[in-house]
Amino acid sequence: MFIYILIAFSILVCSFQAVRVTRMLYSALWLAGSSALVALLMYLMGAHEMAVIELSVGAGLVTVLFVFAINVTGEQGHTAPSIIPHWLAIVLVITAIFFLGWLILPAIPFATQLNIASPTQNLWQDRTLDLLLQIVLIFCGILGVLGILSQENRPSSQEKHK
Amino acid sequence: MNLSLVLIATITVLGLAGIGIYTLLITRNLIKVVVALQILVKGVMLALIAAGVNSGNLSLGQTLALSVIVADTIVAVIALALAVQVRRHFGSQDIKNLTTLRR
Numbered sequence: 001m002f003i004y005i006l007i008a009f010s011i012l013v014c015s016f017q018a019v020r021v022t023r024m025l026y027s028a029l030w031l032a033g034s035s036a037l038v039a040l041l042m043y044l045m046g047a048h049e050m051a052v053i054e055l056s057v058g059a060g061l062v063t064v065l066f067v068f069a070i071n072v073t074g075e076q077g078h079t080a081p082s083i084i085p086h087w088l089a090i091v092l093v094i095t096a097i098f099f100l101g102w103l104i105l106p107a108i109p110f111a112t113q114l115n116i117a118s119p120t121q122n123l124w125q126d127r128t129l130d131l132l133l134q135i136v137l138i139f140c141g142i143l144g145v146l147g148i149l150s151q152e153n154r155p156s157s158q159e160k161h162k
Numbered sequence: 163m164n165l166s167l168v169l170i171a172t173i174t175v176l177g178l179a180g181i182g183i184y185t186l187l188i189t190r191n192l193i194k195v196v197v198a199l200q201i202l203v204k205g206v207m208l209a210l211i212a213a214g215v216n217s218g219n220l221s222l223g224q225t226l227a228l229s230v231i232v233a234d235t236i237v238a239v240i241a242l243a244l245a246v247q248v249r250r251h252f253g254s255q256d257i258k259n260l261t262t263l264r265r
Contacts, residue, residue, distance in 0.1 A: 004167055008174040015178055015201045019185040024193055031197055038204050041174070042227075045167055047211045050224045050231075054207065057231055062200065062238055069193060069242040073249040082188040089187040097180045104172055104209070108216060119224040127225050134232040141236035148243040 004044065011037045024075055028066035035059035049119050171212040178205030192245040192255040196238055203234040 011034055018030035035058035043051035082089070123131060182202030189195060207227045214223020245255055252259040 001166060004170045008170050008177075011174055011204075012177045012181070015181045015204075018197055018201065019181060019189070019194065024191075027194070027197055031200055034201065034204065038208060041171060041208065042211050045171065045211055045215050046220055047214070047224050047227070050207070050211065050227045053228065053231055057235055058200075058204070062235060065239060065242055066193070066197075069246055072246050073193070073255060082190060084187060086188065089184055092187060093180050093184045096183055097176050100179055101176055104175070107213075108168055108172060119221040119228075122221040123225045123228065130225060130229050134229060137232055137236050141239055144236075144240045145243045148240065148247055 004041070007037055007041050007044070011041065024070045025067065028063055028070060031066070032059045032063040035062070168212045168216050171208050171215075175205045175209045175212065178202065178208070190257050192248060192257055193242070195257065196241045196245070199241070200234065200238060203230060206230055 014030050014034035014037060018027050018034060021027050021030065036055060039051045039055040039059065042054060178201055182198050182205065185198035186195060186202070189198065207230050210223045210227045210230065211220070212223075214220040214226075217223075248259055249255055252262075
């Protein structure tokens with residue numbers, strides 16, 4: 001029990017640090033720590049497959065992408081002040097958490113017996129549409145990145161006159 | 163034991179949602195926005211797994227969490243590529259620069 005509370009507290013601390021620190025590289029590293037701890041909590045809850053995927057994708061691939069983007073763009077932790085005042089943001093967040101908790105927490109006591117079924121079977125047989133959607137999403141993502149990152153090699157005006 | 167674990171996971175979900183929403187409201191740095199989105203989605207994934215454990219259908223929760231992981235990774239990749247282009251064109255990562263697209 002104590003280890004679960006410790007992991008949950010560590011997840012929240014890592015996430016808070018990820019948004020609090022000004023250096024973006026440290027922010028990416030705190031986020032990777034948060035992902036690893038979320039994967040550990042998933043593993044303890046019995047979701048072994050998703051824990052492995054979250055650890056490899058969330059803590060691995062996404063962190064590499066963040067480090068790459070930060071290296072390209074440079075460290076720019078300080079930006080202009082926020083558009084809305086802080087007190088309004090805090091009020092909105094407390095309201096959102098209250099309604100979220102109001103929806104989620106009453107459902108918890110109705111725990112049922114765990115049905116042991118393979119997620120692989122569930123994914124390939126029962127959720128085929130999800131699988132197709134994921135394939136389409138991956139292709140869209142690749143095309144989107146290629147479109148955004150492609151360098152425009154338009155001829156200059158002098159070359160046009162020639 | 164499952165019940166206490168689900169309760170702890172749910173409280174963590176609420177905390178992650180709070181941190182993510184607050185940062186999305188406050189920050190104007192594009193990469194920080196992506197970080198906040200990642201934190202918010204981690205909460206969603208944890209909520210799906212907790213709901214699967216609670217309802218006794220963990221495999222369905224895992225399948226839905228997999229879809230969320232794929233969609234979230236694609237969103238992160240495209241948003242970071244967009245951040246690189248915004249930095250290249252405007253010299254900063256302020257999201258207010260994106261409003262110049264309207265002109």
